[in-house]
Amino acid sequence: LSQAHSSANPPPATFSFEFFVPKTSQGVQNLYDRMDRMYDLNPIFIDITWNAGGRSSSLTNEMVYTAQSTLGLETCMHLTCTNMKVELIDEALHKAFESGCQNILALRGDPPLDGSESTGDFKYAKDLIEYIRRKYGDHFNIGVAAYPEGHPEEDSEAKTLEYLKEKCDVGADFIITQMFYDVDNFISWCSKIRKIGVNIPIIPGIMPISTYAAFVRRAKWSQIAIPPHFLEVLEPIKDDDYLVREKGTELVSQMCTKLLQSGFVNHLHFYTMNLERATIMILETLNIIEPVKAHENTGGDELPWRKSL
Numbered sequence: 001l002s003q004a005h006s007s008a009n010p011p012p013a014t015f016s017f018e019f020f021v022p023k024t025s026q027g028v029q030n031l032y033d034r035m036d037r038m039y040d041l042n043p044i045f046i047d048i049t050w051n052a053g054g055r056s057s058s059l060t061n062e063m064v065y066t067a068q069s070t071l072g073l074e075t076c077m078h079l080t081c082t083n084m085k086v087e088l089i090d091e092a093l094h095k096a097f098e099s100g101c102q103n104i105l106a107l108r109g110d111p112p113l114d115g116s117e118s119t120g121d122f123k124y125a126k127d128l129i130e131y132i133r134r135k136y137g138d139h140f141n142i143g144v145a146a147y148p149e150g151h152p153e154e155d156s157e158a159k160t161l162e163y164l165k166e167k168c169d170v171g172a173d174f175i176i177t178q179m180f181y182d183v184d185n186f187i188s189w190c191s192k193i194r195k196i197g198v199n200i201p202i203i204p205g206i207m208p209i210s211t212y213a214a215f216v217r218r219a220k221w222s223q224i225a226i227p228p229h230f231l232e233v234l235e236p237i238k239d240d241d242y243l244v245r246e247k248g249t250e251l252v253s254q255m256c257t258k259l260l261q262s263g264f265v266n267h268l269h270f271y272t273m274n275l276e277r278a279t280i281m282i283l284e285t286l287n288i289i290e291p292v293k294a295h296e297n298t299g300g301d302e303l304p305w306r307k308s309l
C-alpha cells in the first residue's frame, strides 16, 4: 500500500542525463569526472550519443563500457543507422551487449550533409529496431526519438504520428522527445499519440538555458517554437550570461512543473551538453534533488553530435 500513488499524489519524478562524445582525450577524461559527480545525483540512467555514420563509434562504445561497467551508471547507447553497414551495427550492438548495456536509443540519424543518399543498410529507425529485436530478442530496452513539433523532413503531422506508431509496433519500449519549450503543444501531442495507441512511456527532452545565443540557436536548429514569454524575459538581459542562466532556470523549471503535472510524464531527460550546472540548478529549483555545492569547472566547449548546436 505504501507503494501506491494516486494521481493527486504521484511518485517522485525521476531524471536522466544525455552526454555527447567529446572530441579530445582531455574532453573524455573531463566528462568521466563529470559523470562520476553526476552519479551522486542519482539519475535513473544516462545516455551517450552516436555520431552519424559511425564516426568515433569506438569511443561511444568505450564510453558506454566505462559508464555502465566502471562507473556503475545505467547506460543507454544511441545508435544511428544512416551510412552504417550492417557489420558496423553488429559490432556496435555486440560491444554494447558485452559492456552490460541493456538500453539502445535506435535512430536513423541526420541525412548526409552533402545531400547524398545514405549508403547504410537500414533506411529508417524502424528498420533498425526490427533488426535489433530479431537479433537480440528482448535483451535491449529500445528507445525511439519523437518530435512533438514535427520532424523537419515531414510536413504532414498525420504521417509523423503514423511513423512513430510504426516504431512502437515493431518493438520500441520508450520515447525520448526532441527538445521543446512549448508545453501546451507537448501536452496536446501526448493526447494525440495516446489516441492512436502509442502507450509506451514518453520522456520529454529538456534543454537547459545557459546563454541567450545558444538558446536561440538550438531552437532554430531544431525548428521548435520559442513561446513569447521566454523571449520577453530573456531578450532584455541577453548580454548577461549569469542572469540568463538564472532566469532561464526559472522558466525551464516552470515548464518542468507543468509537464510533471500534466499526468503524461514522470521523468525528465536533460540534454546536459556535457555541462552540469544549468541542469543541477533546474533539479534544485524543482526540489527533486538537495542543493549541490556549485562546481567551478562548468567549462566544456566540445561540439555535440549536431555541430551547429
Ligand code: FAD
Binding pocket: 048, 049, 050, 051, 052, 078, 079, 080, 105, 106, 107, 108, 109, 110, 111, 123, 124, 125, 126, 145, 146, 151, 152, 153, 154, 159, 160, 163, 166, 167, 176, 177, 178, 179, 205, 305
Ligand atoms: P525516423 O523515425 O526513421 O524518421 C526519419 C524521417 O523519415 C522522418 O522525417 C520521418 O517522418 C520519416 N519516416 C519515418 N518512417 C517512414 C516511413 N515508413 N516512410 C516514409 N518516411 C518515414 N542523431 C545523431 O546523429 N546521433 C544521436 O545520438 C542522436 N540522438 C538523438 C536523440 C534524440 C532524443 C532525438 C530526438 C534525436 C537524436 N538524433 C541523433 C537526431 C536524429 O537522428 C534525427 O532527428 C534524424 O533526422 C531522425 O531520426 P529518427 O530516428 O527520428 O528517424
